Amino acid sequence: MRLHRNLVFAVIDGLNEIFNEGEYADKVVQKLLKRDKRWGSRDRSFVAETVYEIVRWKRLYAEIAEVKEPFSREKLWRLFAVWATLRGITLPDWKQIGHTPTRRIKGRFDELSKIRKFKESIPDWMDELGESELGKKWEKEIHALNKQAPVVLRTNTLKTTRDKLKHALLDENIDSESIKGYSEALQLTERKNVFTTQAFKNGLFEVQDASSQLVANFLDVQPGQRIVDTCAGAGGKTLHIAALMQNKGQIIAMDIYANKLKELKRRARRAGAHNIEPRVIESTKDIKKLHNKADRVLIDAPCSGLGVLSRNPDAKWKLQPEFLDKIRKTQAEILENYSKMVKPGGKLVYATCSILPSENQEQVNKFLASESGKDFTFKKDKKVLSHESGYDGFYMALLEKK
Template sequence: MLLPMSKQQPATPATGSPRQAAYTTLQRLSGSDLHADDLIDQELSRNQLQGPDRGLFAELVFGVLRRQGTLDHYLKQLVQQPLERLELPVLLLLRLGLYQLRYLDRVPSHAAVHATVELTNEILPRAKGLINGVLRSYLRRQESLTLPDPARQPAAWLAAAYSLPGWLAEQWLQQFSQNEAAGLAAASTEIPPLTLRVNTLRISRSALLERFHAAELAAEPCRFAPEGIQLLQRCQITGLPGFDEGLFMVQDEASQLVAHLLAPQTGEQILDMCAAPGGKATHLAQLMNDRGCITATDLNARRIRRICESAQRLGLTSIQAVAADALTSDYLEGLQFDRILLDAPCSGLGVIRRNPEAKWRLTPAEISRCAARQHLLIDAAAARLKPAGVLVYATCSTAMEEDETVIKDFLSRHPEFVVENGAQFFPAWTDLFDCSGYLRAWPHRHGTDGFFAARLRRVMQSPS
């Protein structure tokens, strides 16, 4: 039956169990701009969950977010009413229960149903019958539940099978064949590895790997990034050997490639325009042997502090972090730079495997808003670049509207710039560059986050 909307708010359970904690976290995420990893860290820091419960809690939150589209597709076949008419607590509880039944083999079916019904009894007792009935119906009917026909409804099939919003499924099918779009979608639902960038000013990658192996941590070098290490198990970052010594920084492999593409030289004046939280700025300093000057700007003063804290932990002194708006007319007025990195604020479609909540918040309109700002930011970057200087534009987005289209428009208005083919500078990374010379890293092809980067050089003065 349909549960009518009630004036009485459902109870918020104390987070004494992993399922209670997962429900509360999902509830806080719904309709907000909070981040799942931040809320998970907050909950774990309270130390109310111990041992395996900590892992189960994180698995439930991230798992429901990653598989939400698929879960809802099956729930539509199990619930008599449209899902949008269900109260939010009921929908969250159904997702939690169904995720355990469908994806967690280590949780027996009867235990998953019982635990979900018990949790419902704490939150919304009148929904116990509905929750119990739907979950037991799934156990009886799971073999007969269907997905859309991939031949007749490719976008609907991709969205349901791989848990995507419909508009994103359509966008990826425009960019790729159906098989490759499915590969990208599948990779975007997987748990990403924890990737570190070794601070080679203090230790070599091989030496840090030896320290990890001595601590019985499974780790291996990254495929592309020369400073990159992947951890092959869950671990607490601050507890890793060398964290307090500043021997590494958490940074995805694709993100590490961007600083190399800019190729900063010792003694140069470098601008990192949208620098927080500081991963790329500290990498630039590292590549310059901490000799030169990196001006790292960001809008948010609190985020500027994060850059300073990271630089201090890594022992870097060449970074000057400044709170500034790159779109104001007096932004760094009078200053010119040898090289500029613009890691533009974007939709984050390339990192939804790390931030799965984002794909349920994004809309095509939001991507267009991001792109409009990106057009303005790259113009601002060009105004601060010296003659013969290098500008790298990067995003962690898969959307062409935020990537190739921005560069094409910029070049049409700035004939003094040309694209430099990154493959000519980094022949070992040929697989990462497309026919236009743009860096394109993909989760399903390269095992990295989705990243785009274009290396541009000013070859003449701006037209007057």
């Protein structure tokens, strides 16, 4: 593999923004990909994948390269040299790269691979937390979460069927296969940019991980009901609910961020979902108005996001233990307040993209033992671990109001 100077420089610039300026990896990569109109798809995928790889393995590579943060440009080049060496890429004779001790890098890699926090490239606190909450499963789980996430699509059944979508994609040279146990999902056999396809522009699918596709089904919605999606965000699950309801009934999509709901409106138009009403939560009044009014309530709660590290590797470095304490408190408050919207006989789903019991079943148990939770019966829950499913780590619990 021959390295091209302009592509490698783009990678170094991207890493500088992520590691030193606190930018989010996905936003940085999006921006880098627009940098040079002459780049082909292979050039763009080299930039994107190399940035993500070095972000994912930051701790391991920094340890091998013997560099510490903050990373100067010289140190970033050393991280890049480690990445290239471990991939068997011959380094060009550029002044930025300097002498690279190939044998030493490989030796250090073998040595550090015996210690989990280096081998899986995670902060000490995260390794300790994972082990204390998941026990023996943590080793396999963090290993799975360090793999690049597959591209999974959800068929928009308001407009097409899974088989028709598969053929429409094939017409645009995109090969996909169905996944056993996920009725609307298609997984790409190789990574491609699906957002430029006609099928996407026509609203035939959304990009949505297979685990995330389980949540709307878990809610057991029926056409004609009134559903409240309380933390709707940009609406991946909201759109799925609309399709399951065949556009009949009402979905109130709520969020504290107006810009996310604006994006949801745009996506709903493309998907042909007409029964969604976005509402910004500005005060507790917005919640009180809906007390005892909803047949179904979805709480897709804010969480640590530890179940989606494979698609957000920079979260390993941005997440702090203090944030976890804060988010658990928020989860408890949201459950307490938003559960009041469920009408007697109605159902509630509490879901997170976390793998930690302290954010999941422990939150549900605490809620059920509280004053507000006494009106609810626990029906079932589902714990999805990445090393068992091959997809994101997720949790969902179904409760019914007496």
